[in-house]
Amino acid sequence: MRPENRQGGQESGTDKQKKRSFIEEARRAQIIQAAIETISEEGYANSSLARIAKHAGISKGVISYHFAGKEELLYEVVVQVYTKVAEAVAPAVTAQPDPVRALRAYITTAAGYMRGHRTELLALSSIFLGSRDTEGEPRYGVAGNEDLYRNLEEIFRWGQEEGAFRGFDRRVMAVTFQASIDAMFGYWVFYPEHDLEEHARELADLFEHAVRAPG
Amino acid sequence: MRPENRQGGQESGTDKQKKRSFIEEARRAQIIQAAIETISEEGYANSSLARIAKHAGISKGVISYHFAGKEELLYEVVVQVYTKVAEAVAPAVTAQPDPVRALRAYITTAAGYMRGHRTELLALSSIFLGSRDTEGEPRYGVAGNEDLYRNLEEIFRWGQEEGAFRGFDRRVMAVTFQASIDAMFGYWVFYPEHDLEEHARELADLFEHAVRAPG
Amino acid sequence: MRPENRQGGQESGTDKQKKRSFIEEARRAQIIQAAIETISEEGYANSSLARIAKHAGISKGVISYHFAGKEELLYEVVVQVYTKVAEAVAPAVTAQPDPVRALRAYITTAAGYMRGHRTELLALSSIFLGSRDTEGEPRYGVAGNEDLYRNLEEIFRWGQEEGAFRGFDRRVMAVTFQASIDAMFGYWVFYPEHDLEEHARELADLFEHAVRAPG
Amino acid sequence: MRPENRQGGQESGTDKQKKRSFIEEARRAQIIQAAIETISEEGYANSSLARIAKHAGISKGVISYHFAGKEELLYEVVVQVYTKVAEAVAPAVTAQPDPVRALRAYITTAAGYMRGHRTELLALSSIFLGSRDTEGEPRYGVAGNEDLYRNLEEIFRWGQEEGAFRGFDRRVMAVTFQASIDAMFGYWVFYPEHDLEEHARELADLFEHAVRAPG
DNA sequence: TATGAATGAGCATTCATTCAT
DNA sequence: CATGAATGAATGCTCATTCAT
Numbered sequence: 001m002r003p004e005n006r007q008g009g010q011e012s013g014t015d016k017q018k019k020r021s022f023i024e025e026a027r028r029a030q031i032i033q034a035a036i037e038t039i040s041e042e043g044y045a046n047s048s049l050a051r052i053a054k055h056a057g058i059s060k061g062v063i064s065y066h067f068a069g070k071e072e073l074l075y076e077v078v079v080q081v082y083t084k085v086a087e088a089v090a091p092a093v094t095a096q097p098d099p100v101r102a103l104r105a106y107i108t109t110a111a112g113y114m115r116g117h118r119t120e121l122l123a124l125s126s127i128f129l130g131s132r133d134t135e136g137e138p139r140y141g142v143a144g145n146e147d148l149y150r151n152l153e154e155i156f157r158w159g160q161e162e163g164a165f166r167g168f169d170r171r172v173m174a175v176t177f178q179a180s181i182d183a184m185f186g187y188w189v190f191y192p193e194h195d196l197e198e199h200a201r202e203l204a205d206l207f208e209h210a211v212r213a214p215g
Numbered sequence: 216m217r218p219e220n221r222q223g224g225q226e227s228g229t230d231k232q233k234k235r236s237f238i239e240e241a242r243r244a245q246i247i248q249a250a251i252e253t254i255s256e257e258g259y260a261n262s263s264l265a266r267i268a269k270h271a272g273i274s275k276g277v278i279s280y281h282f283a284g285k286e287e288l289l290y291e292v293v294v295q296v297y298t299k300v301a302e303a304v305a306p307a308v309t310a311q312p313d314p315v316r317a318l319r320a321y322i323t324t325a326a327g328y329m330r331g332h333r334t335e336l337l338a339l340s341s342i343f344l345g346s347r348d349t350e351g352e353p354r355y356g357v358a359g360n361e362d363l364y365r366n367l368e369e370i371f372r373w374g375q376e377e378g379a380f381r382g383f384d385r386r387v388m389a390v391t392f393q394a395s396i397d398a399m400f401g402y403w404v405f406y407p408e409h410d411l412e413e414h415a416r417e418l419a420d421l422f423e424h425a426v427r428a429p430g
Numbered sequence: 431m432r433p434e435n436r437q438g439g440q441e442s443g444t445d446k447q448k449k450r451s452f453i454e455e456a457r458r459a460q461i462i463q464a465a466i467e468t469i470s471e472e473g474y475a476n477s478s479l480a481r482i483a484k485h486a487g488i489s490k491g492v493i494s495y496h497f498a499g500k501e502e503l504l505y506e507v508v509v510q511v512y513t514k515v516a517e518a519v520a521p522a523v524t525a526q527p528d529p530v531r532a533l534r535a536y537i538t539t540a541a542g543y544m545r546g547h548r549t550e551l552l553a554l555s556s557i558f559l560g561s562r563d564t565e566g567e568p569r570y571g572v573a574g575n576e577d578l579y580r581n582l583e584e585i586f587r588w589g590q591e592e593g594a595f596r597g598f599d600r601r602v603m604a605v606t607f608q609a610s611i612d613a614m615f616g617y618w619v620f621y622p623e624h625d626l627e628e629h630a631r632e633l634a635d636l637f638e639h640a641v642r643a644p645g
Numbered sequence: 646m647r648p649e650n651r652q653g654g655q656e657s658g659t660d661k662q663k664k665r666s667f668i669e670e671a672r673r674a675q676i677i678q679a680a681i682e683t684i685s686e687e688g689y690a691n692s693s694l695a696r697i698a699k700h701a702g703i704s705k706g707v708i709s710y711h712f713a714g715k716e717e718l719l720y721e722v723v724v725q726v727y728t729k730v731a732e733a734v735a736p737a738v739t740a741q742p743d744p745v746r747a748l749r750a751y752i753t754t755a756a757g758y759m760r761g762h763r764t765e766l767l768a769l770s771s772i773f774l775g776s777r778d779t780e781g782e783p784r785y786g787v788a789g790n791e792d793l794y795r796n797l798e799e800i801f802r803w804g805q806e807e808g809a810f811r812g813f814d815r816r817v818m819a820v821t822f823q824a825s826i827d828a829m830f831g832y833w834v835f836y837p838e839h840d841l842e843e844h845a846r847e848l849a850d851l852f853e854h855a856v857r858a859p860g
Numbered sequence: 861t862a863t864g865a866a867t868g869a870g871c872a873t874t875c876a877t878t879c880a881t
Numbered sequence: 882c883a884t885g886a887a888t889g890a891a892t893g894c895t896c897a898t899t900c901a902t
Binding site for chain 6: 050061
Binding site for chain 2: 132191206
């Protein structure tokens, strides 16, 4: 449930994580937070290093000092938000006694998290959608969902082996399931009055019907 | 099944469509096509007007002459591709005798269209994902799907009234349904070896189970 | 007597030289001239595109419009100055009836050219000394003198085969000869009151003694 | 045989040499050595204070603490390398019984020193070529060679008064002689397979012919 | 003494747009 | 109608230097 291990400046291979001083970590955290806010408020395309620095009330150079480049900063944003989402959702899912409830917990926990972390999830999705490599190709594509897909497939397998789920293609179901959650978020972001919890319940019902074995 | 009528330079409100000469229309079409190809080949972020012009074998200025700005050009790309998709999918759907088959036709026709028009759909989705207004907000958001949602809701209402579908929330189902199709496209673009037709079949099964009335 | 064929933006392989409009050529020439003056007046390290543009009284973007990059601009400066030097020196040298006079003509013609073209030669040498590739290695090194060396070696061979010159190593003599001329220029640039013509005569005497066969 | 006394932060005029503690001198020496290695390994243009500090394994600030600025550091590098060259060449030259042998010793000793100290001489020449003052003028120009020229002129005067040398202009000969040695180094650096000793021998022959009195 | 955090000017380059011809 | 020349703002990034701790 973590994004792929990627470039990320200093760290290579063995994840050699230069021990950072407390205040350096604080600055990094501050800058990451500023990036999240800038992206979610001004949009990905408008979030230049200059804008992020201004938002944080610091000089442009500070960002370059603490991060190898814009790429690393955005990557850290992704990692951080992603990790926090996973930490919120995973335990709730694994705590369930059966696969049907696990799926439902997945959806409702995700929805609950969205409500409390709109800004950062917005930044996350902006980066996912907006970040391109030098070739113009999306830097975070479907590949970044691979972990999510695999976790979902495990749940589906569990249900199928147990006989609770019908014999659908697990990959297609995983892709569809994740897309449905993302769409729930996107729709709610666009229409903030939309009833997120109700959407989550409906979505859980939808997939409950979609996966369950006949009879 | 068309995107909302939006900014777009010349046209406002009443869709005042400056009568354009034949050759002017030809030039516009040529430029739109060049934009589609450039975006899908080089990526949205790399598709500057200069690159599009080069691709079309014309001068940069021509684009500015025929379009109010880059914004309008991209809008025209969206309209054109969008319209063509709708023209392909709509008839196949409406030809179906029952709502279950209508949904299935929706999915399989869409998948069939994707296979033959990967390039332009890629451009379309790039523009959807990449285009921002001056505030940095996505220019084409969920709102652009409103027509799609309404058409889907009609099908769902049909099924519910007929008793074939259960009593789910039609808006949630529509959002989820459309997102699932978009995800099918995105996954296939990323993994071209992925079996698109099989995915479509599985997706149709998925929604068939998801919507149908019990019993 | 031309510098190596190098990158240089557009041209590749067959020296495909995009036919340029008259006014484009004029602009390029103006920018090249501005670069020469800026470099010789403000020094290589201070000659940013911004400074060159300011010197030319144009916007920074113009340079980017007409040249692929700073590198290409500097390369064109080198080519242009280099070519003009060669065109001045070569005929005077080849017109000589014997190798001794050829060497003397080489030196005195070069000195004469220096007097009239101090600025551009200064720019040329600045670029040679200052331009580095991304690795920090000199872009124009000794290798750029290869043509010069070969031409000089031809003269030396001529003298040796004729029996006028002694049997020295032609490459060492060429390297030394060229360095001596460059040093004459450098010394004169630093001490403008220095008598360039007298230096040239002395240098010619020096090499006459250095090369001639005994007896 | 030392470079001119120039700006250089602390020292001015009377060479007021702040008494430095032992450990301060050690630090300075360490930093100077790191600078030499960084410049010769990564190139002058890539040798920022940050890179030099990293190479030395110390913090950037240390350099600023011990040296008035980058300028002073480079000046100290020049002084140190220069001094060591002089200490190697001078005794070998003065030990010669006659001016012809003195010249030969000058060249061959210099060549010998080059072979053993390629790195530092490379740094030296990089600084000579690359360092500019705020006006963009070369900081170390021909003026820095004045001591060398004077020493050479002494040898030439010796030879002329003795009747062994012809009546050439001593300054021109000195400038040419020194340039020839520098060129030998530059050529060998570029073509490391080049036979340095043979080059030195040829160069000695060249100047022997160039200076000696007829008859 | 030494550190590392912070600064802000400067860099080359890209781009949508304007406009005279 | 079409061109290509020009603009100037914006971008990510580097760097010597400063300074509180």
